[in-house]
Amino acid sequence: MSASDACVIVGASLAGAKAAQALREEGFDGPLILIGDESERPYERPPLSKGYLTGKDAREQIYVHPSQWYAEHNVDLRLGMAVTAVDPAAREVTLADGGRVDYGKLLLATGSLPRRLPVPGAELERVLYLRRVEDSDQIKEAFQSASRAVVIGAGWIGLETTAAARAAGVEVTVLEMAELPLLRVLGREVAQVFADLHRDHGVDLRFGTQVAEITGSAGAADGVRLSDGTRIGADVVIVGVGIMPNTGLAQEAGLEVDNGIRVDERLRTSYPDVYAAGDVANAFHPLLGKHIRVEHWANALHQPQTAAKAMLGRKDAVYDRVPYFFTDQYDLGMEYAGYVEPGGYDQVVFRGDVAGREFIAFWLAGNRVLAGMNVNTWDVNDQLQTLVRTAQPVDTNMLTDPQVLLEALVPSARHQ
Numbered sequence: 001m002s003a004s005d006a007c008v009i010v011g012a013s014l015a016g017a018k019a020a021q022a023l024r025e026e027g028f029d030g031p032l033i034l035i036g037d038e039s040e041r042p043y044e045r046p047p048l049s050k051g052y053l054t055g056k057d058a059r060e061q062i063y064v065h066p067s068q069w070y071a072e073h074n075v076d077l078r079l080g081m082a083v084t085a086v087d088p089a090a091r092e093v094t095l096a097d098g099g100r101v102d103y104g105k106l107l108l109a110t111g112s113l114p115r116r117l118p119v120p121g122a123e124l125e126r127v128l129y130l131r132r133v134e135d136s137d138q139i140k141e142a143f144q145s146a147s148r149a150v151v152i153g154a155g156w157i158g159l160e161t162t163a164a165a166r167a168a169g170v171e172v173t174v175l176e177m178a179e180l181p182l183l184r185v186l187g188r189e190v191a192q193v194f195a196d197l198h199r200d201h202g203v204d205l206r207f208g209t210q211v212a213e214i215t216g217s218a219g220a221a222d223g224v225r226l227s228d229g230t231r232i233g234a235d236v237v238i239v240g241v242g243i244m245p246n247t248g249l250a251q252e253a254g255l256e257v258d259n260g261i262r263v264d265e266r267l268r269t270s271y272p273d274v275y276a277a278g279d280v281a282n283a284f285h286p287l288l289g290k291h292i293r294v295e296h297w298a299n300a301l302h303q304p305q306t307a308a309k310a311m312l313g314r315k316d317a318v319y320d321r322v323p324y325f326f327t328d329q330y331d332l333g334m335e336y337a338g339y340v341e342p343g344g345y346d347q348v349v350f351r352g353d354v355a356g357r358e359f360i361a362f363w364l365a366g367n368r369v370l371a372g373m374n375v376n377t378w379d380v381n382d383q384l385q386t387l388v389r390t391a392q393p394v395d396t397n398m399l400t401d402p403q404v405l406l407e408a409l410v411p412s413a414r415h416q
Contacts, residue, residue, distance in 0.1 A: 004102045005030045007311060008093060010083045010249065011109030012036020014044050015278030015300040017064040019107050020075050022308035032075050033101060035093070037082040040133055041067060046297050048136040049160040050328050054167050055140070062133065086253040088271040105273050105311040108250055108261060109304070112243040112279040112295060117152060121214030124221040127237045130157055139238060143168040146235035150174075150224045152211055154181035156327055158240035159194060163329040165238075166201050173204040173232050175211060175224065187340075189348040190361050190373065194329075197357065201330055243295060245280045258282060260293040265318045266310040267303060275311055277303040286320045287389060288339060296325035322385040332357055335381045338371025338388040345370055351400045352377060360384070367393045386410055 007023055009016045012034050020034050036042070043062040051057030070077040085094040092102050114129040116122065128139050139161065143149070149165050151158045154176035165172045178184070180191035181198070198205055210227040214237055223233040245260040256262040256270035260282030267275045267283060278300040282293040302321055309317035323339045345363040352359030360380065363371040368391050372384035383406035387394065390410050398404045 004091060005104045006102065007032050007105045007107070008101055008103035009034045009107045009109060010086070010093060011107075011111055011278070011280075012038065012042045012077065012079060013109050013111050013278060013300065014042060014064055014297070015109035015111070015304050016107070017042035018301060019109060019277060019304035019308050020070075020073070021065070022305045023311065024073050024075075026308050026312050026314070028308075028312055029074075030104075032073075033078065033103075034070070034075055035078045035081055035083055035095070035101070037080065037096075038132060039080045041065070041070070041077065041079065043133060044297065045131075045300075046326075048133060049130055049157055049164070052133075053130075053136050053140055053161070053164045059133075083249060086249050086274075088253055088255070088274055091273070103273075106275065107304075107307055107311065108269070108274065108276040108280060109278045109300075110246040110249060110280045111300075113246050114239070115242045115244055117211065117214075117239050117241060119211055119213050121216055121221065122239075124214055124216040125219055126221045126235070127214055127239060129239050130161060131243070139164075139236075142236040143170050146170050148173075148234050149236050149238060150232055150234040151238045151240065152224070153240035153242070154178070154205070154207075155185070155240055155242060156182070156325075158238070159198065159329055160327060161238050161240060162198060162203055163201070166203065166330070171202075171204075173206060173234070174198065175209045175226070175232075176205070176207050177210060179207050181205070184342045186373075187342075187345070187348055187363070189350075193354065193357065193375070197329065197332055243279070245282070245293065247280060250276070250280075258291075262291065265320065267307040267317075267319060268310060273311075275307045277307040283319060285339075286318060287322065292323070292339060294323045294325075294339075296323070298324040322388050324381070324385070332376060334373055334375040335384075336371065336373040337381055337385045338363065338369070340371045349396055349400050351402055362387075362399055364396070367396060369394060369399075380406060383407055 042064040047057045047062045082096040083093050092100050114131045148171045151162050151174045162172050181194045183191045212227045213225045215223045221237045225231045247257045250261045251257045261276040263276050263283045265284045279295050284291050306319040326335045340363045358376045361373045369387040374380050394409045
C-alpha cells in the first residue's frame with residue numbers, strides 16, 4: 001500500500017486520537033499518521049479546568065490512550081510537529097521542518113484557540129489562559145501561591161477555573177461584560193442559578209464591566225483596571241473570553257470556512273477526501289436542519305467515528321447526535337442536551353428544586369423541547385435527549401410535574 005493510500009490526521013487531540021482509533025476499528029489497515037504540534041500525546045481537555053486543575057485527577061488520567069497504544073495499533077504518532085500547509089490538489093501536507101506527507105484521506109482536527117484580550121498589559125507574566133495541559137499546570141501552580149485572582153470572562157472556562165481557585169483558598173473577582181454569567185448560552189433564568197452558586201461560595205461577581213488594562217510591576221500582572229477607573233488588585237489574572245476555531249490551514253488551502261471549517265453531515269469539507277471534526281468543524285446537523293459548531297467534549301469524542309466511516313466510504317456515516325455538554329463546579333454537577341441559540345426559545349420551565357439546585361430545566365419553543373439540563377439530578381439525560389430528538393409536542397404541566405416520568409411524555413419514542 002503506497003503513501004498516497006495513507007489516512008493523515010492533523011491535530012493530535014481527543015478528536016484526532018479517536019479518529020485514529022475508529023479507523024482501525026473500522027478495518028483500515030493502511031498507513032495511519034497522526035500529527036500534533038504539542039509534545040504531549042493526545043489528551044482530553046475537560047479535566048484541565050475540572051479534576052486535573054483541582055488535583056483530584058492524576059496526570060495519567062487525562063490521556064486518551066496509554067502511551068503504547070499507538071505503536072500497538074501501528075499509528076505513526078508525530079508530536080511536537082506543526083503542519084504549516086495543506087495542498088488538497090497535490091494531496092499532501094507540509095510540516096514545519098519542511099517535510100511533506102502524502103495522503104489518500106485527510107482529517108483536520110485542529111481544534112480551537114483561546115481569544116486573546118486586546119488591552120494594554122495583556123502580555124504581562126501571570127496573565128494566563130487555559131487551553132493546553134501546560135496552561136492548567138501554570139494555573140494550578142499560581143493558585144498555590146496566590147491570595148487574590150481576577151478571572152476575566154464568566155463562561156464555562158472562567159467559572160470552572162473560579163471554582164478551582166476557591167477550592168484552593170484563593171479570593172476571586174470575576175469580571176463579565178454581560179449582566180449574568182453564561183447569559184447567551186443559558187438565558188436569564190438559568191444563568192441566575194450560576195450567579196447565585198458562585199456568590200454563595202464567596203466570589204465577587206462584577207457584571208456589566210469592561211477591562212481597560214491589566215496593570216503590572218516588574219513585568220508581572222498585579223491587577224486589572226476597568227473602564228470606569230476602578231482597579232482590582234490580583235496576584236494572577238485568568239482570561240477566559242472564548243475560543244476561536246483554528247481554521248488557518250483550511251482557509252489557506254482554499255476550503256470553505258464559515259465560523260469553522262464548513263462540512264456536511266458526513267463531515268466532508270468542500271474539497272474531496274478532506275474531512276474535519278471537533279471544535280473546528282461547522283457541521284450540518286440533520287436533526288436541526290442547519291450548520292452548527294459545538295465547542296464541547298462530546299463532539300470531539302463522537303464525531304471522529306462518523307468521520308472515520310466517511311473516510312472509508314461507509315454509507316451509514318452521518319453525524320446526528322444530540323449536542324451534549326457537562327460541568328462540575330463546587331457541589332453542582334450538570335448535564336445539558338440539545339441546542340438553543342440566543343433568543344431561539346419561547347420559555348424556560350423547571351422541574352424540581354431550583355433554589356436547592358436539584359432540578360431539570362427545559363427550553364421550549366411552543367410546546368416542543370429544544371434542550372434540557374439536569375442539575376444534581378442524575379440518570380435522566382438519556383430521556384432528555386429523546387425529548388429533544390423526537391421533537392414531539394409535550395404538555396408543559398406534565399413536563400414540570402416530578403411525579404410524571406419523562407419517558408411517559410414521549411411514549412412512542414425509541415431512544416437512539
